[in-house]
Amino acid sequence: MEENFAVIENYLMVKMPSEVDHHESMALSKKADEYILGNRIKNVVFDFEDTKFMDSAGIGVIIGRYKKIECFGGKVIAVNCSRQIKRILDMSGLYKYIEVME
Amino acid sequence: METVKKEKSVINTIVIKFDAISQNESFARIAVSAFAGVLNPTVEEISDIKTAVSEAVTNCIIHGYENCGGVITMELMMEGNTIHIMIQDEGVGIANVMQAMEPLYTSKPELERSGMGFSFMEAFMDDLHVFSEPGEGTVVRMSKSIGMLPRMVRDMDEV
Numbered sequence: 374m375e376e377n378f379a380v381i382e383n384y385l386m387v388k389m390p391s392e393v394d395h396h397e398s399m400a401l402s403k404k405a406d407e408y409i410l411g412n413r414i415k416n417v418v419f420d421f422e423d424t425k426f427m428d429s430a431g432i433g434v435i436i437g438r439y440k441k442i443e444c445f446g447g448k449v450i451a452v453n454c455s456r457q458i459k460r461i462l463d464m465s466g467l468y469k470y471i472e473v474m475e
Numbered sequence: 476m477e478t479v480k481k482e483k484s485v486i487n488t489i490v491i492k493f494d495a496i497s498q499n500e501s502f503a504r505i506a507v508s509a510f511a512g513v514l515n516p517t518v519e520e521i522s523d524i525k526t527a528v529s530e531a532v533t534n535c536i537i538h539g540y541e542n543c544g545g546v547i548t549m550e551l552m553m554e555g556n557t558i559h560i561m562i563q564d565e566g567v568g569i570a571n572v573m574q575a576m577e578p579l580y581t582s583k584p585e586l587e588r589s590g591m592g593f594s595f596m597e598a599f600m601d602d603l604h605v606f607s608e609p610g611e612g613t614v615v616r617m618s619k620s621i622g623m624l625p626r627m628v629r630d631m632d633e634v
Contacts, residue, residue, distance in 0.1 A: 394504075395533040396497035402587060426504070426522070428529040432589035457522045464598060465591050 374400060378408055383415035389424045393431035402434050406441065415447040422453035431458075432465045439470055450474055487553045495536045495545045495564065503532045503549060503562075510551045511558050514621040523599035524558065524619055530592040531562040531615045537586065539566025539613055557620045560600075565612035572605050 377388040385408050390397050408414060417438050421427075439449045449471040451462065462468060491506060493499045504525040511524055528549075535547045550561040569575045575582070576597075581590035597603045600617040607613040 392501055392504075394497075394500045394529055395537065396500050398587075399497075426525060426529075428526050428533070429589045429591040429595055430533065432591055433587040436589060437587040457519070461526075461595075464595070465589060 374404055377401075378404065380408065380412050380414065383413060385409060385412070385414040385417045386420060387417065388420050388422070389427075389431075391423050391425050393424055393427040393434065395428075395430040398430040398434045402437055405434075405438055409438065409441055415442060415445060416450065417442060417447070418450045418452060420452050421455065421458050424455065424458060427458055427461055429461075429465070431461065432467065435462075435467060435471065443470075448472060485553065485555065488550065490548065490550045492546055492548050495540045495547050495566075497533075497536055499547070500529055500532050500536070503528050503547075506549070507551060507558075507560065510553070511621065514553070514556055514558070516621045520619070520621055524560075527596045527599045527617055527619075528560060528562070530595050531560075531617075534592055534615075535562065535564035535566065535613070537588075538569075538582065539564035541567060556622055557618055559616070559618040561614065561616050563612065563614045568609040568611050568613055569605070569607040570609050572607050576605065 377390070379386040385405065387405055390401070405417070409417070419435065435449060442449070451471055451473045454462065454473055459473065462473065489510060493502065507528045508521050508525055511521060532547060536542065539545065545564060545566055548563045552559040574580055576593040578594040579590040581588040593603070593605070596615070596617055600619045603615070603617045605613065605615050
């Protein structure tokens with residue numbers, strides 16, 4: 374899983390798995406938090422390039438990390454979102470809290 | 476005497492029982508997409524069904540059986556171009572179904588649940604019914620008709 378994480382300055386880059394469900398999300402959140410706390414991370418970028426499926430567990434992963442960094446003025450950015458991912462983000466009202474970039 | 480010709484609709488049913496462990500969430504999604512495949516659904520339709528099933532199965536695992544395992548029954552029925560899905564657990568049940576179905580409500584905020592499970596099932600399927608009895612378990616029934624728009628329009632919508 375280590376290869377899915379990269380730290381660039383105060384950004385944590387997270388390569389999301391092909392299927393983001395409850396099963397995948399537990400380890401993903403735990404690992405992301407280790408990086409955030411251990412590397413003084415300010416912003417988190419979720420890369421959905423390889424993601425074919427995401428359900429509400431993915432929303433939990435994003436909100437959970439947002440809560441960890443927003444009190445320090447950090448932001449959450451989602452990149453390479455497919456139509457399906459965008460729909461899930463939109464329906465959950467996450468567009469208010471995160472930046473979605475192409 | 477005139478005989479009324481009734482259009483025959485194809486009925487097909489499968490029932491699967493599997494352990495309430497998180498590895499089986501992806502199994503349930505693959506099973507329902509394979510089952511629905513014969514109706515030639517669009518990418519979006521199949522994605523809707525997979526999301527709804529994933530949410531229902533996850534609920535059984537973490538809420539119904541509280542991560543302690545159990546057996547989940549998934550029944551898939553095809554009637555014409557409609558897929559009926561029943562997902563059942565014999566877990567703790569839900570005392571207040573109305574409250575559980577409210578968007579953003581979660582009984583387990585410590586598990587980082589978004590509280591969107593039932594909202595997604597409702598949004599992605601044509602209808603959703605939840606029956607539950609504390610101590611007895613929970614049954615989720617939902618259905619979706621495939622191909623309600625002409626194929627060309629549906630494909631265009633996906634571009």
